[in-house]
Amino acid sequence: MERMSDAAAVALPGSELYEKHIKRWSKAAEKPASFILLPACSEDVSRSVLFCNNHGLDFAVCGGGHATSGSSSSNGGVSIDLSRMNRVTVDGEAKTITAEGGALWRDVDREAEKYGLAAVGGTINHTGVGGLTLGGGYGYLTPAHGLVVDNLLAAEYVLADGRIVTASEKENTDLFWAARGAGTCFGVATSFVYRAHEQKDPVWAAMLRFENDQLAAVIDYGNKFLDICDEKSLLLVAFTKVPGFGDAPSLVAVCFYNGREAVGRSFYDVLFQLNPSVLKVGEIPYAAMNAYLNDSLYHGLRRSMKGSAFMVPLNFGTVKTIHEEFTDFVFDHTDADMSTALIEYYPFKNLIKTPQTATAFANRGAYGNLVFVITWTKEELDDICRGKARRWTNLVQEEFQKIKSAMVSAGEVDSVTEDGIGEYMNYDGFGSDGDKMFGVNYPRLRELKRRYDPKNLFNKGPKLI
């Protein structure tokens, strides 16, 4: 192999470096690579890809390591770990942020904050910019500014043949289109340039705990929320264990408002009137907001993350079934009592202004999302826990497809939503078939895949070849 730069490294099994970098956010997603390459620049990445290709070695690219599907791990092959490529720079004048492909969102938040700026990024700041961006990317600023990919101005890519190219609206435009939603299938993104947004003021947030017999009232509010919301608001509702409130999953709402306390609190007044226990409330910096939920979503447990869209109004019967089954499940398997079911109400009006075919991302729609983060420690529970995530996701997905079809027939759905696939690839959809994951964008992606990666070296995402 052509020598990598001095700042790069190779980690072999048994070494401390290997033990550190073979880890993933979910322990269940870790696989024993033969060795780990830690490139420090784009040229190193290019050498790494060529080396694997020339020797017929399977490889996986690791950004922040959060994919619970194992798509950033290789069993017996090579792990190309981008963690040494985590530099972030900000151009305060141009309002752009450049992040290397192995940066985490907290690296981006920290640098952007110095300039009174913010990027649309994930809601948990230890996720990687790499996987989250290339699959679409939802965050607290999505209601105002769209997906992460809607704010992507350019990406530098190392392609299967080792070339280092820029993809943007001006250069390699078809690659740029593919990068925004199907980006993991086309190469290694070594850097991203994002449009940044003014964020000088703090945001307001509250975490509220309700009694389980208030489920109907909270779901009812969620269903109305997507009508009354504005682009500064975002609501998450979870079933999750809350320390100090017993072993049963609690019903928790996270209310976000990109504005001052007085406006935010009155916006969510209906929820406050239900007299919840207020777990947290107040104004905080945007960067701190992206760490708001970090406490329960830490590294090192076994996790499976799977989700499906739901049409609004969310059917209370379905929620009740899931809530009951979820509660029974964590009582029967106390090892899994850190599991969470999360209903995401992302105001979507701005999202669906962009046509479904404008980027490869094919999940724009006037709908919400329900995601399960099943969490456990014992390997022997892998099948049961993953099975539960699949069962509940399928339940929601079947209902989504049924209701959407009926609404399409009745002419009640806009054209963007009509083509929305109803599943977010980054919630463990990496093993899916390409047509399922990319819908109307699948034919064009297949064609581009044949052009950019005919040997399917980047094969850990949805099947395109």
Ligand SMILES: Cc1cc2nc3c(=O)[nH]c(=O)nc-3n(C[C@H](O)[C@H](O)[C@H](O)COP(=O)(O)OP(=O)(O)OC[C@H]3O[C@@H](n4cnc5c(N)ncnc54)[C@H](O)[C@@H]3O)c2cc1C
């Ligand atoms: C705790 C948690 C919170 C989350 N919150 C959000 C959220 O708020 N919003 C949201 O949209 N999603 C969220 N997700 C989903 C998240 O988008 C995916 O898990 C995503 O894959 C994470 O990217 P990563 O780089 O950390 O993961 P990795 O496991 O490193 O990578 C995921 C995939 O991307 C590929 N990849 C990573 N970096 C690159 C790169 N630079 N070039 C090419 N391929 C690359 C990998 O090969 C792999 O296939 C969350 C996930 C978790 C676990």
